[in-house]
Amino acid sequence: MLYAVFMSSVLPPFPEPPEPLDAPQLLEVGTAGGETEPCLRADAARNRARLLEAAARLIAEHGVAGVTMEAVAAAAQVGKGTVFRRFGDRTGLLTALLDHSGRRLQADFMSGPPPLGPGAPPLMRLRAFGVAVLYRSAEQLDLQLAAQPEPNRRFSHPAHGALRTHVTMLLRQIVPDGDCELLAQTLLASLDPALIHHLTRQRGMPMERLEAGWLDLVARVTRTQA
Amino acid sequence: MLYAVFMSSVLPPFPEPPEPLDAPQLLEVGTAGGETEPCLRADAARNRARLLEAAARLIAEHGVAGVTMEAVAAAAQVGKGTVFRRFGDRTGLLTALLDHSGRRLQADFMSGPPPLGPGAPPLMRLRAFGVAVLYRSAEQLDLQLAAQPEPNRRFSHPAHGALRTHVTMLLRQIVPDGDCELLAQTLLASLDPALIHHLTRQRGMPMERLEAGWLDLVARVTRTQA
DNA sequence: AACCTAAACGGACCTCGGTCCGGATCGTTC
DNA sequence: GAACGATCCGGACCGAGGTCCGTTTAGGTT
Known part of the structure; x- marks a missing residue:
């Protein structure tokens, strides 16, 4: 099955486990200008999306076990460090993949x-x-x-x-x-x-x-x- | 604290997760001769005890995080392969350390x-x-x-x-x-x-x-x- | 006592998660 | 549009778990 998840992935997901690095993401998103939504730099956001897409593809092809941090990085044509910078660790990456359905469930029972x-x-x-x-x-x-x-x-x-x-x-x-x-x-x-x-x-x-x-x-x- | 565990450790513990290797332990224990209790070769049993003792010591000194398979092997003056042969994996080793209290609890509520x-x-x-x-x-x-x-x-x-x-x-x-x-x-x-x-x-x-x-x-x- | 085989041993080797830091980029400011 | 600093990138590097296989040894057999 395909985890159609990475579509909404330009916007940051959940609070997402304690962003590992020194507090990044300080810019404002341009469209509305009012929200305090943290936003990534353009290249970072693009890479994030590519990584999630690559991860989803790897899962579809080789199962969860095939989702190696290096494999994901390679598939997304990105350095390994980038994966960790963005998601903290493997758990973070996998969690991000679940984010979509998680948010939907949450929305369902909250409103x-x-x-x-x-x-x-x-x-x-x-x-x-x-x-x-x-x-x-x-x-x-x-x-x-x-x-x-x-x-x-x-x-x-x-x-x-x-x-x-x-x-x-x-x-x-x-x-x-x-x-x-x-x-x-x-x-x-x-x-x-x-x-x-x-x-x-x-x-x-x-x-x-x-x-x-x-x-x-x-x-x-x-x-x-x- | 000291996990006084390895004392009873010459006898094999629980069924202990699927002994990883091709079925070893086929000899009979000498004392009674009747039971089908699997028994290790003398050197194996000795090493097993030394490994558990070493692991317990490491925990006491450096906490669970200090229990590296290599560290345990070194502390027991044994090859790394031996640790894995005996316990399968890290989980197996740690589980063996818990075996003592586990068995006692089990005995308590069963008889x-x-x-x-x-x-x-x-x-x-x-x-x-x-x-x-x-x-x-x-x-x-x-x-x-x-x-x-x-x-x-x-x-x-x-x-x-x-x-x-x-x-x-x-x-x-x-x-x-x-x-x-x-x-x-x-x-x-x-x-x-x-x-x-x-x-x-x-x-x-x-x-x-x-x-x-x-x-x-x-x-x-x-x-x-x- | 010599012999023989199953079992045990050891440590080189592989993989993978995670870290680090010099260098490239983005986005802002003047 | 040039300079600048925060942010990001990449891939070498490290440590730990786990595997492999050639070698050694226990312990039963003749």
């Missing part, structure tokens, strides 16, 4: 239509949220797995933070008493791509079972009925 | 005294189990984190399998209806060392809160009272 977005009762939103995450992860499993940073940073990643905040917020509306932060972490842990991978590919559970499992789990945790 | 071991009601055992795992992980957090294999193998590891089986078994007694396998995975996920690390060290939650969180989670999942 999209019910049952995912606001408007539906919290419990329903929570149910829908898990299912959405589940299927999104299932689609891009390999990439999700490969993009997983070393254990330390896994949870501090901004994307994870957004999900956590959202789930916590929903939980607070459903079970005002109770340690919602902790419960949120637990719920999210049960949607961990690595776990999904294990359950589906190694233990052969069908997605329907995982989905049912999520609904059941939510019911139990919120002490509502299944 | 130890209540409330962890058999004899206590399942619900109580489950509660105790989580608390035990929690504190064990907290003690050896660094090592646990470093020993975490790439996402794929995390759940297929035999040690994890043992825990999973146990929790599943307890759950079946408590909530006979319900997808106990899935619930078990979820419960275990909430005890993941990486998560504990994040909650305690990065978000500053005290262990008491995690402990309370576990008890609450168990109560909710089993639909019993807190």
Whole structure:
């Protein structure tokens, strides 16, 4: 499959893990002139796009394992240092590839239509949220797995933070008493791509079972009925 | 701290991840002569012990990060190839260091005294189990984190399998209806060392809160009272 | 005791992620 | 349009994990 991601890639993605280098990107984007959106130098932006495109192509051709930093650099006709300057490390690059769907998911549950977005009762939103995450992860499993940073940073990643905040917020509306932060972490842990991978590919559970499992789990945790 | 681990290390540990090489270890141990316990050649066993000892020393001196395969080999006055032959990879070595406490925990909940071991009601055992795992992980957090294999193998590891089986078994007694396998995975996920690390060290939650969180989670999942 | 084979050993070698810094570029300023 | 400084680029370089294969040795056999 082709991760049609790099199209939106001229604009910087997520906060994107602590830009590794000394604070670059200080110019303003010209079109509107008002936003404080950090912007890259023209050549940098061009290279960024080319790198993402190259990475996506490599994935399509050789799988995630084929995405070597040097290979990506070569495919984009760019120096290796440039890749690291732009994305920090391999995880950063892979994460940038996931950025598109990540942002869409985030937009969906923050301001999209019910049952995912606001408007539906919290419990329903929570149910829908898990299912959405589940299927999104299932689609891009390999990439999700490969993009997983070393254990330390896994949870501090901004994307994870957004999900956590959202789930916590929903939980607070459903079970005002109770340690919602902790419960949120637990719920999210049960949607961990690595776990999904294990359950589906190694233990052969069908997605329907995982989905049912999520609904059941939510019911139990919120002490509502299944 | 010193991981007093390598004392029992002349005997092979856990099933230990798929011994990487072509099936070695075919001799029988001399004392009893009856068991099918795989046994290493004398020199191999000696080197194994020396490697574990060296690794433990390195950890004590320079932290987990100081445990380089080459450093361990050098400290044990052994070739690098030997380290890999014996432990497969870095993860294998680190896992072997955890083996001692892992086995003890396993023995505790499989045949130890209540409330962890058999004899206590399942619900109580489950509660105790989580608390035990929690504190064990907290003690050896660094090592646990470093020993975490790439996402794929995390759940297929035999040690994890043992825990999973146990929790599943307890759950079946408590909530006979319900997808106990899935619930078990979820419960275990909430005890993941990486998560504990994040909650305690990065978000500053005290262990008491995690402990309370576990008890609450168990109560909710089993639909019993807190 | 000599012999023989499976197993273990060692360290050169490869790959890949990540760092560094001299030199090229962009975009601004005057 | 020329000068200038911040930013970026490139690729040599490093360290660590992991592989390979020729050599050595344990330990059973005759």
